Amino acid sequence: MAKATKKQALGRGLSALLKDPDNDIQTATDRNADKVVGNIVELDIAAIEVNPFQPRSNFNDEALHELAGSIRELGVIQPITVRKMDFNKFQLVSGERRYRASRLVGLQTIPAYIRIANDQESLEMALVENIQRQDLDPIEIALSYQRLIDEIQLTQEKMSERVGKKRSTITNYMRLLKLDPIIQTGIRDGFLSMGHGRALVNIDKKTDQIALYEKIVGQNLSVRNTERAVKDYREGKEDSGKNVKKTPTTPGFATENLDKFTEHLSVKVAITASDKGNGKITIPFHSQEEFKRIKKLILGE
Structure with missing residues (x-):
């Protein structure tokens, strides 16, 4: 959780930097541009416009509401990408479903990668350096690989040369992005x-x-x-019980108190626990104001 909090704080700090008219970043050579390139920034949704040349115009309502439900519970797992148009004005490059679903649930901000003029080489360097870091979780590495393909147009073969990894290794990481967002979150949290x-x-x-x-x-x-x-x-087999012991996914002591947590905090709390007593409580929040409200309820501050 500490890592996630640190990222959110960094994103909010960069957001404030982008709103400073005295430090407006327009190109990759501008002061503080290196702080933006390759990083996640929390952007106001109201400052983002849809790309009018987006080839995709039809979005399945049911799938969009399913994504909105996932975002309501877990937040936006994969940041969108936007292009800086003007001071505090951005245009969507990729991630329109995430953008639409976030608006659907009333989010005020959304995590985003920002593309700025002549930042191609800087972005590639930032992403390659990012992959070499030792503290990244597998999903963060997979997302960096995906960005090198989507935004830099590197093939997996070229990417293998640039990052010094086997092509099969890159493929294995990127396949993780096919997992449900709940499972991706589980990997990021170390479960x-x-x-x-x-x-x-x-x-x-x-x-x-x-x-x-x-x-x-x-x-x-x-x-x-x-x-x-x-x-x-x-193979279509039922679990015979030979390999795993059949026990309830969430023991009684946790499920008995789930409604109390949800009622007290006014958000849908999730509890995952084993019969040994270890597990985690997940408390979602969708804005800085809601975070402060939950903090007050828990800590009395």
Whole structure:
């Protein structure tokens, strides 16, 4: 959680920098431009306009509302990309579904990558350097690879040369982005390893991915047992109980108090726990104001 908080604080700080008319960043050579290139910035949704040349114009309402529900619970997992047009004005480059769904749930800000004039080389350098860092989780690495493909138009072969990684390694990371956002969050929070994720990505149906994810966390399954469970699923077998012990995903002591947490905080709290008593409580918030309200309820500040 500390890492996520640090990122949010950084994003808010960069957002304030972009709103300073005395330090308006227009090109990659401007002062403080290096702080923006390659970083996530929390942008006001009202400052972003849709690209009028967006080739995609039809969005499935049901899928959009499903995404909105996911964002309401987990926030925006993958930042959008925008192009700086003018002072505090941006145009959407990619991520219109995330943008529309965020507006649907009433978010005031959204995490974004900002493209500015002549930043191509700087962005490529920033992303390559970012991948070499030791403190990145697998999803962060996968997102950096995806950006090198989407925004720099690097092939996986060229990217392999630039970052010094085998092409198969890059493919394995990028396949993690096919996982449901809930599972991606689990990997980022350290509840699953990359090995677990690589096994789960072989399940196409997102609801079945999540069902097995909950079993992995609740029963503390190893990567090997997860691979067996996925193999059985793909072969249409029922869980015989030989490999994993059947226990409730969330024990009674947690479910009994779930409604109390939700009622007290006025947000839909999620609890994941094992029968041994270890687990986590997830409290979502969708704005700085809501964060302050929840903080006051918990800490009395």
